[in-house]
Amino acid sequence: RKEVEQDPGPFNVPEGATVAFNCTYSNSASQSFFWYRQDCRKEPKLLMSVYSSGNEDGRFTAQLNRASQYISLLIRDSKLSDSATYLCVVETGGGNKLTFGTGTQLKVEL
Amino acid sequence: EPEVTQTPSHQVTQMGQEVILRCVPISNHLYFYWYRQILGQKVEFLVSFYNNEISEKSEIFDDQFSVERPDGSNFTLKIRSTKLEDSAMYFCASNQGPLYGYTFGSGTRLTVV
Numbered sequence: 001r002k003e004v005e006q007d008p009g010p011f012n013v014p015e016g017a018t019v020a021f022n023c024t025y026s027n028s029a030s031q032s033f034f035w036y037r038q039d040c041r042k043e044p045k046l047l048m049s050v051y052s053s054g055n056e057d058g059r060f061t062a063q064l065n066r067a068s069q070y071i072s073l074l075i076r077d078s079k080l081s082d083s084a085t086y087l088c089v090v091e092t093g094g095g096n097k098l099t100f101g102t103g104t105q106l107k108v109e110l
Numbered sequence: 111e112p113e114v115t116q117t118p119s120h121q122v123t124q125m126g127q128e129v130i131l132r133c134v135p136i137s138n139h140l141y142f143y144w145y146r147q148i149l150g151q152k153v154e155f156l157v158s159f160y161n162n163e164i165s166e167k168s169e170i171f172d173d174q175f176s177v178e179r180p181d182g183s184n185f186t187l188k189i190r191s192t193k194l195e196d197s198a199m200y201f202c203a204s205n206q207g208p209l210y211g212y213t214f215g216s217g218t219r220l221t222v223v
Contacts, residue, residue, distance in 0.1 A: 032209045043201055043214040044153060087153070096141075096158040096166040096208065103152065 001026045006088050006101035013108055017078050021104045023071040023088030032091035033064055035073045037084045038103060044087055047073075078108045112136040116202050116215035123192055123222055131187045131218045133202030142185045143203040143212065144177065146170070153201070159185065192222045 006023045013019050025033075033050040048055065050062040050071055061074040071088055088101040115134040123129050135142050144156040157167040159177055176188045185204075189196055199219050203212040 034211055038153075041199070043216050045214070046211040049211055091209065094166075094208065096160075097155045097168075098143075098145075098212065099155065100153040 003027065003092070003099045004088055004090050004101040006104050008102055008104060010105040010107055013078055013106070015078060015080060015108055015110055017108075018074065018076050019078055019106060020075075021073045021086050021088070021106075023073075023101055025069050025071065025088075025090045025099075027090065027092050027099075028066075028069060030090045030092055033071050034089040034091075034098075035060075035062055035071075036087040036089050036100075038087055039084050044089075044100075047086070075106075078106075080108050080110070082106060083108045112213070114202055114204055114213050114215035116200075116218050118218060119216065120219045121221070123220070125194060125222055126191050129189050129192055129220065131189075131200050131202075131220070133185045133187070133215055134183050135185055135202065135204030136213055137183070139204035139206055139213075141165075141205050141207060142177075142179070143205075144187045145201045145203060145214075146198040147201065147217075148198045156187070156200075189220075192220075194222050196220060197222045 004025050035047040036044040037047045038044045050064045054063045059076045063072045085103040085105045087103045092099050117132045142159045147153045155168050157171045158165045174190045178186050199217045201217045202215040205212045
């Protein structure tokens with residue numbers, strides 16, 4: 001099983017749609033989980049941390065299921081500017097190391 | 111908003127040459143990292159650095175690689191003898207501690223010819 005696994009996409013959705021991304025991770029000892037966004041040839045940018053209780057930031061909602069080792073990201077009312085690659089990121093190594101998924105590409109269209 | 115600054119943005123070097131990639135982490139951050147991303151592939155961990163020493167490194171980070179914090183602001187990655195397969199985007203990152211999100215710099219694109 002890969003350390004962090006994501007569906008690579010691409011997900012092509014119309015503006016205003018709701019889209020969900022999923023991610024699984026293999027290390028049950030991981031403590032911190034994040035979603036990052038990466039635009040083409042740019043650095044990853046932190047979108048949000050993911051907590052067991054679930055958390056929301058505007059149009060974005062993240063969920064964590066520790067028992068299933070599963071993380072999700074929901075984007076509501078998607079905008080053209082949401083087009084990017086979304087990276088599922090899991091902390092491993094006692095907090096000193098992040099392991100990245102390969103990313104899921106999102107294209108929001110008119 | 112505080113930034114992680116990396117220089118140069120793009121470096122072309124000949125195989126076998128030494129390169130030094132430079133980073134200025136966010137000033138109140140204590141943990142520093144280097145990651146790399148080969149074109150079309152995922153972001154990969156290279157090394158983490160805390161309290162003036164390496165805290166963890168990956169299998170990629172072999173004897174050809176070294177890191178240094180020469181003063182209170184800079185954090186450098188040196189590759190002693192570059193190989194073609196070292197061509198990648200190298201990202202520096204910093205954070206306040208474990209469990210905190212990282213801030214990444216805009217990267218240095220290294221091309222080895």
